[in-house]
Amino acid sequence: MASYSTNEFRSGLKIMLDNDPCAIIENEFVKPGKGQAFNRVKIRNLKTGRVVERTFKSGESVEGADVIDVDLQYLYNDGEMWHFMDTNSFEQTAADHTAVGDAHLWLKEQDMCTITLWNGAPLSVTPPNFVNLTVSETDPGLRGDTSGGGGKPATMETGAVIQVPLFINIGDVLKVDTRTAKYVSRAKDD
């Protein structure tokens, strides 16, 4: 893997730090007038999701991380692993619970997801920003109440629990924003 000098640092660059793959979020170059310059860098550890701040001597080189994002179709969960497929090559990739994390709440079969691979192995799974999910459990809907005022919890087919308006019924298909875990609307029939 290539190494990167601090003057190549930019947001999104993937580097190795303390043996973990990380992504640069923010890079600030600082210099005390005359003298040694430094780069103050905000970095997300791609394994833990934690954001840390690190200072590098300018000109220092850091090893790059072999991290790429691929779009794969979610196939099924076998009880232990989540299986995804490249829709062009039909090649399959399995991700464990650590990589999938909370994304499992939004994984619906046949949806396209972004899988971040580190050295070819899944590091994290990002569901689509919006998914259509069927309500599997909620209190009965209140007919006529379409105001959207007030709400109630509903359990979706994937196990996710979100707040929904009172008029929603079991079996309704809802559009959900996976980034905020919020109800958007009822899904259109088409």
Place this chain on the structure above:
Amino acid sequence: MSGQADWRPLASPQTLAARAQLYRLLREYFYSRDILEVETPLLSTTTTSDPFIQSFSLQFAGKPHYLHTSPELYMKRLLADGIGDIYQLAKVFRREEKGGRHLPEFSMLEWYRLKRDEHRLMAEVENLLTSLLSTFRDYRLKSTKLSYRECFQKYCDLDPHKATVQDLKAVAAHFGLKDVLDKEAEKDRWLDLLMACVIDSRLSGSLEQPQLCFIYNYPASQSAMARTGRDDQGALIARRFEAYLGGMELANGYYELTNSDEQLKRIQSEQKYRQQHKLDDIPADPAFIRALQQGLPECSGVAMGLDRLLMVLLQKSAIHDVVSFTGTSL
């Protein structure tokens, strides 16, 4: 939208007009004080040997040439020739500097005043900035002066002239800057680290509420091209200052070193540092040394970053907001 080349300028028309106004006011300011505007080469066979400034280099007529990193060497040759007080507005180039407050190509104002020490030049910098803040923002600029010692006592609770490398490491660790430097890094590098990462941003307010802060009496080991002396506690100091404005370092000034032997010694020690750290080898400029031998008049000089000054005058948080274009990637 992506893939479409963004051909438009980075700065707004108002910002570009403000830059033009700033340049007009600067020229009026210096004209009214009988300070002569000069131009010197941007492209030259020589450049600074300062190991912490890297020059762009290119080949011309079979020889390495450099884009200047400041007009200092040529302006001092003019001074040695007896030209008197001078200033220059110039684009300068620094290879390794890129960020929210740094561009590899930026605009610099540099001026020299004969028979004045660094404190009188600081007073002039204060006068100029006070007047610009008042014109552009109707803002009353307050200013403070701290010696390098006072500044470290205030923000790091130590005396930088007496502290050991161990003391500085301990303070750096306290601020989460433990292993930034190599084990063999000299004391000045630890001082640089604390100055750049702990002190720098706390000295001079914010873009919204800027203050002017001068730091002076740097350690003699950081004297660059300034003359050295003793402070009131007997520490060997460089008669150098930095001006901070609105959270940023803005200007760097010297009570200029006129001793050509001492200057040559410093250049040689910079060249040695460059060799040890595998940096480009920069030969000393013989014409500059000869000019110093001929005699640089007693003077002080200061270089000011004009893009950063515009950032403060217009309250823009990124340097690329105040330039028409950048020819390099951001």
